Amino acid sequence: MEASLGEYQIKGDEKMSRELYTNDGFELRESPEKGEGIFATKPFKVGDIVMVGIIKEVLSGNHSHASQISENKHVLHAGLISKVNHSCGPNCGIRVNETGAHDFIAMKDICVNEEITFDYAMRNYTIDHFPQQCMCGSARCRGRITGWKDLPDEKKKEYEGFVAPYLLELDAKHSGG
Numbered sequence: 330m331e332a333s334l335g336e337y338q339i340k341g342d343e344k345m346s347r348e349l350y351t352n353d354g355f356e357l358r359e360s361p362e363k364g365e366g367i368f369a370t371k372p373f374k375v376g377d378i379v380m381v382g383i384i385k386e387v388l389s390g391n392h393s394h395a396s397q398i399s400e401n402k403h404v405l406h407a408g409l410i411s412k413v414n415h416s417c418g419p420n421c422g423i424r425v426n427e428t429g430a431h432d433f434i435a436m437k438d439i440c441v442n443e444e445i446t447f448d449y450a451m452r453n454y455t456i457d458h459f460p461q462q463c464m465c466g467s468a469r470c471r472g473r474i475t476g477w478k479d480l481p482d483e484k485k486k487e488y489e490g491f492v493a494p495y496l497l498e499l500d501a502k503h504s505g506g
């Protein structure tokens with residue numbers, strides 16, 4: 330099913346309350362171990378659009394809720410996308426939509442009440458704001474949240490098609506290709 334951007338119209342910052350989003354298949358919840366997280370309220374199949382990205386603001390630099398969309402461009406996504414937690418074994422990946430924003434696409438089937446996660450390395454070439462131990466709890470946890478730059482090749486392969494395309498351009502650039 331194609332999600333339409335129309336149903337995600339933002340009505341200004343203060344109106345951007347969670348109520349706007351709770352019926353779209355996910356909601357913000359407080360989890361004891363990790364604080365806030367986004368949880369599925371309906372099941373998703375592999376390939377489904379789980380969350381539609383909308384750019385709220387283009388930023389002059391990086392900050393902790395920023396999404397990097399090109400080598401030098403950081404944006405803030407509207408809605409709950411900025412609240413999605415990192416996992417080293419995520420159930421979602423990134424696909425750039427026609428507005429340049431990041432849609433979250435299911436890489437695995439997702440059950441109701443499952444937390445929606447992605448790997449920050451799918452979006453950020455380097456990670457500057459998460460120096461601490463990774464708490465994702467995945468069996469395949471890397472121990473520290475690292476950027477795309479530091480992902481092993483087999484992980485990059487596994488994420489193929491689910492990462493921000495500029496990361497691949499940077500890889501090519503840095504390998505001199």
Ligand SMILES: [Zn+2]
Nearest residue numbers: 417463465470
């Ligand atoms: Zn982890």
